[in-house]
Amino acid sequence: MEISEIVSDLLGNLEEQLGDDIGTIRTFASSQGKKLAAQAKLIAEQRVAGVLRDDDELFEHFVQSLKDAAENFARSVVMLTVLTIEKAWNAIVNAIWGALNGILQGAGLPSVFIPGPPSVN
Amino acid sequence: MTYMLNQWSARLCAFLLCFVMLAGCTVQLVPAYDSVVVEKLDTLNEDTFVLLSALENGSSAEEFEDYEPRYNELIGRFDALRVRTETRHVPTLANRLPVISGLELCRTDDNPTACLNTSPAALRDVASQLRTLRDRHRANGLESGNVALARGAIEIGLEQATTVENALER
Numbered sequence: 201m202e203i204s205e206i207v208s209d210l211l212g213n214l215e216e217q218l219g220d221d222i223g224t225i226r227t228f229a230s231s232q233g234k235k236l237a238a239q240a241k242l243i244a245e246q247r248v249a250g251v252l253r254d255d256d257e258l259f260e261h262f263v264q265s266l267k268d269a270a271e272n273f274a275r276s277v278v279m280l281t282v283l284t285i286e287k288a289w290n291a292i293v294n295a296i297w298g299a300l301n302g303i304l305q306g307a308g309l310p311s312v313f314i315p316g317p318p319s320v321n
Numbered sequence: 322m323t324y325m326l327n328q329w330s331a332r333l334c335a336f337l338l339c340f341v342m343l344a345g346c347t348v349q350l351v352p353a354y355d356s357v358v359v360e361k362l363d364t365l366n367e368d369t370f371v372l373l374s375a376l377e378n379g380s381s382a383e384e385f386e387d388y389e390p391r392y393n394e395l396i397g398r399f400d401a402l403r404v405r406t407e408t409r410h411v412p413t414l415a416n417r418l419p420v421i422s423g424l425e426l427c428r429t430d431d432n433p434t435a436c437l438n439t440s441p442a443a444l445r446d447v448a449s450q451l452r453t454l455r456d457r458h459r460a461n462g463l464e465s466g467n468v469a470l471a472r473g474a475i476e477i478g479l480e481q482a483t484t485v486e487n488a489l490e491r
Contacts, residue, residue, distance in 0.1 A: 221488075228484045232477065239473040251466035261453055262470055265446055269477045272443055274426055276481050278436040279351055280488055282415045286350040287491060293347050 206299045214291055221284040225277060232273045239266055350415035351437050352406075354489040358440070361402050362483055369395055369451075369479070373472050376454075382462040392455035396448050403444040406486075411438045443481040450474045 243262050246252040252259040304310065372391050380388065411434040421427045427436035435442075454471045457463060 224484070224488060228480075231480060235473070235477045235480065239470075239477060242470060242473055246466045246470060251464050251470070258453070258457070258467075262474065265450065265474050268442070268446055269474065269481075271426060272439055272446070272481055273477070275436045275442075276439040276485050278421060278424065278427060279439050279485060281420060282350045282418065282437065283488055283491075285418065285420070286348055286415075290347045297346075 206296065210292065210295045213295070214288060217287055217291060218284060221280070221287065225280050225284075228280065229273075229277060236266065236270055236273065239269075348414060349412050350418075352409050352411050352489060354491065355405075355409065355486070358402065358406060359483075359486050359490075361398070362479070362486060365395070365398055365402065366479055366483065369447075369475060373468060373475070376458075376463060376468045377465060377472070379464045379468065380458060380462060382459065385459045385462075388458065389455070392451060392458075396451050396455070399444055399448040399451065403441050403448065406438065406444065406482075407441040409438070413437075440482040440485055443478040443485075447475050447478040447482075450478070 239262075243252065243259070243266065247259055252262070372388070372395065376388070413434065415421055415437055416433065421436050424436070429435045450471045454463070454467065457467055
């Protein structure tokens with residue numbers, strides 16, 4: 201297999217994988233955004249004329265819970281993004297360097313050097 | 322014969338070296354997929370919404386006894402699942418990624434892996450909502466507003482945990 205074919209196949213697979221992952225993150229973010237907004241609206245309504253009107257403790261509980269949930273939503277988006285980075289890196293390492301070494305070994309040559317983990321400093 | 326053996330050994334060593342190097346340079350940045358967590362989440366999701374549906378029109382304090390075992394069971398199961406996700410191995414390499422290290426949100430002193438394992442916080446909040454609902458039910462009974470508020474918060478937490486845990490299946 202030519203190197204250009206390997207690269208082309210890899211990029212195609214990578215594009216498909218990243219597209220799926222970004223789709224997951226987009227769907228999740230959209231759904232969470234709607235749910236968080238609906239919860240904020242419900243808290244406001246219940247504070248004005250509902251079970252939270254004369255209940256400061258319960259009101260504080262739901263406001264704090266909304267704040268925590270919004271932060272954990274943002275952290276979850278970061279986590280899903282890091283997972284996508286992991287998949288992209290591993291796909292490149294496994295496909296490109298595996299294919300290159302396969303070609304070199306097939307020709308009876310020593311394998312090419314393998315890159316270490318990505319520099320993240 | 323000796324020459325052939327040496328050549329075979331050299332090829333085997335080259336293959337093993339290649340395998341070790343190749344395996345060693347793939348990375349894992351977030352926890353491994355845990356099918357038990359996903360299965361338990363699915364069941365808990367269903368059981369929680371069955372309870373919330375039964376309560377959605379409100380319920381008096383006198384009726385609390387009928388529901389108490391269901392509250393306690395759900396809270397216990399959510400806490401057990403939280404502990405399972407909290408105590409699993411979380412790789413720390415990703416803490417050096419700019420996407421994480423640059424975010425104030427992820428630099429919490431008490432939890433250095435806050436952005437790499439988000440399900441425990443989501444599950445803690447769900448259990449907290451059920452505790453609050455249970456205690457209100459026991460003390461004053463529930464109006465539909467109490468249940469709607471708890472339901473909204475629980476849906477958010479369950480969606481976070483379910484999405485993340487399913488995504489971990491590479």
